[in-house]
Amino acid sequence: MSFAKKIIEWYHEHQRDLPWRNTRDPYKIWLSEIILQQTRVEQGMPYYLRFVERYPDVLSFANASEDDILHLWQGLGYYSRGRNMHKAAGIVRDEYQGEFPKAYDELIKLPGIGEYTAAAISSFSNDEAQAVLDGNVFRVLARYFGIDTPINTPAGKKIFSQLAKENLDRTYPALYNQAIMDFGALQCKPKSPLCQQCELQLDCYAKVNDVIADLPVKIKAKKSRNRYFHYFIIQRDEEILMSKRGASDVWENLYEFPMIETSEALEGMSIAAHQEFLDIFGSEVQLTLLQTNKKHILSHQHIYATFYRLLDPRGLERKKINWNYVLLKDLDKLAKHKLIFSFLETAKL
DNA sequence: AAGTCGGGGTG
DNA sequence: CACCCAGACTT
Numbered sequence: 001m002s003f004a005k006k007i008i009e010w011y012h013e014h015q016r017d018l019p020w021r022n023t024r025d026p027y028k029i030w031l032s033e034i035i036l037q038q039t040r041v042e043q044g045m046p047y048y049l050r051f052v053e054r055y056p057d058v059l060s061f062a063n064a065s066e067d068d069i070l071h072l073w074q075g076l077g078y079y080s081r082g083r084n085m086h087k088a089a090g091i092v093r094d095e096y097q098g099e100f101p102k103a104y105d106e107l108i109k110l111p112g113i114g115e116y117t118a119a120a121i122s123s124f125s126n127d128e129a130q131a132v133l134d135g136n137v138f139r140v141l142a143r144y145f146g147i148d149t150p151i152n153t154p155a156g157k158k159i160f161s162q163l164a165k166e167n168l169d170r171t172y173p174a175l176y177n178q179a180i181m182d183f184g185a186l187q188c189k190p191k192s193p194l195c196q197q198c199e200l201q202l203d204c205y206a207k208v209n210d211v212i213a214d215l216p217v218k219i220k221a222k223k224s225r226n227r228y229f230h231y232f233i234i235q236r237d238e239e240i241l242m243s244k245r246g247a248s249d250v251w252e253n254l255y256e257f258p259m260i261e262t263s264e265a266l267e268g269m270s271i272a273a274h275q276e277f278l279d280i281f282g283s284e285v286q287l288t289l290l291q292t293n294k295k296h297i298l299s300h301q302h303i304y305a306t307f308y309r310l311l312d313p314r315g316l317e318r319k320k321i322n323w324n325y326v327l328l329k330d331l332d333k334l335a336k337h338k339l340i341f342s343f344l345e346t347a348k349l
Numbered sequence: 350a351a352g353t354c355g356g357g358g359t360g
Numbered sequence: 361c362a363c364c365c366a367g368a369c370t371t
Contacts, residue, residue, distance in 0.1 A: 006352095022360065036355095038355085038356095039355090039356085039357090040357075040358070041359085043356075043357060043358085075355090075356075076355075076356075077354080077355025077356040077357085078354055078355055078356085079354080079355075080353095081352060081354095153350075154350070185358095190359085191359065191360060192359095192360080221352095221353095222351085248355085249353095250355080250356085251353095251355085295357095296356095297355095297356085298354080298355055298356080299353080299354070299355065299356090300352075300353060302352075318358095327352075335360090337355080338355075338356065
C-alpha cells in the first residue's frame with residue numbers, strides 16, 4: 001500500500017473534527033490557515049470563531065480598519081499576520097471583485113500567503129493537487145523516509161518539497177493534506193510519538209532503525225538577546241497617555257505606554273537620571289515604581305519591563321508626536337501587546 | 350542563508 | 361530550560 005493510502009486510512013480512524021474542515025469557502029479556510037501559522041489548533045480556535053462571527057466574508061474584513069483587525073488579533077502574536085491579512089483582503093476586494101481566489105498561482109501573490117498556505121487553501125477549497133509542507137509534514141516525512149537533511153535550510157526545503165510532492169495523493173489532495181497534518185499532530189508527535197500503536201511502524205525508517213528522537217534534523221536557533229523596557233503611566237483626569245509602536249521591531253502598530261529602552265538593567269529610579277529620560281520629561285517630575293523587572297519571553301529576545309507612574313510632565317505633546325491621551329474607558333478598544341494588557345489586568349489606574 | 354516576528358504548551 | 365507549533369518576510 002502506498003504511503004498516501006496508509007496515511008488516509010489512519011485519518012479515517014483518528015481525524016479531528018475542526019470547524020474549518022466543514023467548509024469549502026476559501027475565505028474561511030484562509031482565516032483558519034493564517035491564524036494557525038506557527039500556532040497550535042487549541043490556541044487558534046477561539047480566534048477563528050471570533051473572526052468568522054465578526055467578519056463573515058472578505059468584504060466585511062476588508063472594510064474594517066487595521067486597528068480593528070489587530071484588536072481582534074490581540075494576544076495571538078505574530079501580528080504581521082493580521083496586518084498582511086488586512087492588505088490581502090483589500091486586494092481581494094479591489095482586484096478580485098470581492099471573490100476570494102482558489103487557485104494556487106493567485107493565492108501565492110497575496111501578502112501573508114506563502115507556499116504552505118497557498119497549497120492548503122487551494123487544495124482544501126478546490127482540491128487542487130498541491131502538497132502542503134508544514135512542521136508536521138517535515139517531521140513525518142523525515143522519520144518515515146529517514147531523511148536527515150536539516151529541514152530549516154534551502155537544501156532541506158528542496159528535498160522535502162520534492163518528497164511531499166511525490167507522495168501527494170493526486171486524486172484526493174485535500175483529504176491527504178489534512179490527513180498527513182493530523183497524523184503529525186496526533187500520532188507522529190515531536191516528543192514521545194505513539195510508535196507502539198502506529199499502523200505505519202513496520203515501514204517507518206526512524207522506528208525500524210531506532211532513530212525517532214534524531215529526526216527531523218534542525219539547525220539550532222541563535223540565542224536570544226536581553227532588552228530593558230521602561231514604561232511610564234502618565235494620567236490626567238480620566239485620560240492616560242498612549243503610544244503606537246513603529247515599524248521594524250516587535251509589536252509593530254500596537255499600542256503601549258510611552259517608554260524608553262535601555263541597553264542594561266537599571267536599579268531603582270535611576271531611569272530618572274538617564275539622558276533620554278531627561279530630554280523628554282526633564283528633571284521636574286515625580287516618579288514612583290509600580291512593577292519592576294517583569295520578564296516577557298519572545299522567540300528571539302527576553303524583555304525585562306519596569307512600570308513607573310509619572311506625575312506632572314510638562315510640554316510632552318511637542319516632543320513625541322505619536323503619543324496621545326486616551327480616555328481610560330476606551331483603553332480596552334486599543335490593540336495592545338501582552339506585556340501591556342496583562343499589566344492593565346492587575347494594575348489599579 | 351540567516352534573522353526576525355509572539356505567545357503558549359510540553360517534557 | 362530547550363523545543364515546537366497548519367510559516368512568511370526581510371536583509
